Amino acid sequence: MTRIVYVNGRYVPYADAAVHVEDRGFQFADAIYEVCEVRDGSLIDEARHMARLERSLAELQIRRPMTAAALGHVMRQVIRRNRVRDGLVYLQVSRGAAPRDFSFPGPDVPPTVVCLAQSISAAHRDLKALSGIAVKSMPDIRWQRRDIKTVMLLPACLAKEAARKDGAREAWFVDAEGFVTEGASSNAWIIDQGGAVITRQLGLDILPGVTRATLLDVLAEEKMQLIERPFLLSEAYAAREAFITSATQTVMPVVRIDGRPVGDGRPGPVAAKLRQKFHHFAAISSA
Numbered sequence: 001m002t003r004i005v006y007v008n009g010r011y012v013p014y015a016d017a018a019v020h021v022e023d024r025g026f027q028f029a030d031a032i033y034e035v036c037e038v039r040d041g042s043l044i045d046e047a048r049h050m051a052r053l054e055r056s057l058a059e060l061q062i063r064r065p066m067t068a069a070a071l072g073h074v075m076r077q078v079i080r081r082n083r084v085r086d087g088l089v090y091l092q093v094s095r096g097a098a099p100r101d102f103s104f105p106g107p108d109v110p111p112t113v114v115c116l117a118q119s120i121s122a123a124h125r126d127l128k129a130l131s132g133i134a135v136k137s138m139p140d141i142r143w144q145r146r147d148i149k150t151v152m153l154l155p156a157c158l159a160k161e162a163a164r165k166d167g168a169r170e171a172w173f174v175d176a177e178g179f180v181t182e183g184a185s186s187n188a189w190i191i192d193q194g195g196a197v198i199t200r201q202l203g204l205d206i207l208p209g210v211t212r213a214t215l216l217d218v219l220a221e222e223k224m225q226l227i228e229r230p231f232l233l234s235e236a237y238a239a240r241e242a243f244i245t246s247a248t249q250t251v252m253p254v255v256r257i258d259g260r261p262v263g264d265g266r267p268g269p270v271a272a273k274l275r276q277k278f279h280h281f282a283a284i285s286s287a
Contacts, residue, residue: 004081006074006115023112025094029152032056033092037247041085046285048210059148062095065111078117086122088248091115129275132255132267133169137233140173140181147204156184170244179230182206186244190236191270201228211245217281241268251275
């Protein structure tokens with residue numbers, strides 16, 4: 001089946017999808033994006049993703065290309081046209097195409113909107129959660145507005161590639177003081193020896209993960225102890241459990257950090273429970 005991509009008002013075959021050579025997303029990384037999980041043909045936590053997209057647009061002063069409802073329609077059309085039951089839908093908005101200049105173009109330049117969908121086996125992800133993943137720590141060299149979901153992802157690509165070469169699936173960024181900020185494409189969590197769930201508090205240092213927010217709902221309902229604070233890499237090495245959260249991984253256990261086993265080196269019961277509970281709390285919107 002030919003994949004279909006939405007580009008600026010048109011649904012086109014994947015091979016024909018293109019944006020202008022002077023699009024600012026291409027030349028300046030002047031763009032934001034969202035990735036939303038598709039599960040059983042439904043969108044997961046759509047409202048939270050749209051709220052974060054609106055915030056990212058506002059922080060970068062990019063004009064909203066259409067209403068949240070219209071963007072939702074685009075995502076559903078792309079999901080339907082690609083017959084995606086389980087996977088993800090990717091939505092990107094750039095400032096638009098204009099002659100190359102560091103200054104923002106005028107209000108007459110429309111934003112560029114791209115949307116695509118991809119099937120990912122839910123069974124494969126669940127199987128991976130049974131064994132857990134390894135992560136590699138890397139110095140955090142990103143800019144200081146990590147709370148905005150921009151396409152400026154070169155530091156994340158470099159970290160992911162270093163992790164892959166080291167046999168790990170994800171990278172955890174570590175700041176100059178030795179504290180873990182977040183994963184290259186996820187939020188980072190540990191469970192200490194006392195059973196407290198620890199993750200860094202929101203701020204300019206990390207992305208306000210949508211899956212993170214929903215997991216906070218789960219923790220509150222389950223009356224589990226949550227501590228929002230930075231944690232040292234050394235604390236992660238000594239943790240009882242560790243895991244990451246993201247739209248594509250939901251709750252994914254971490255069993256090794258820098259080659260060192262976390263706990264007994266197997267997925268722990270808390271991460272497994274949170275993963276099992278997650279979709280009971282997530283907002284599910286029919287596609």
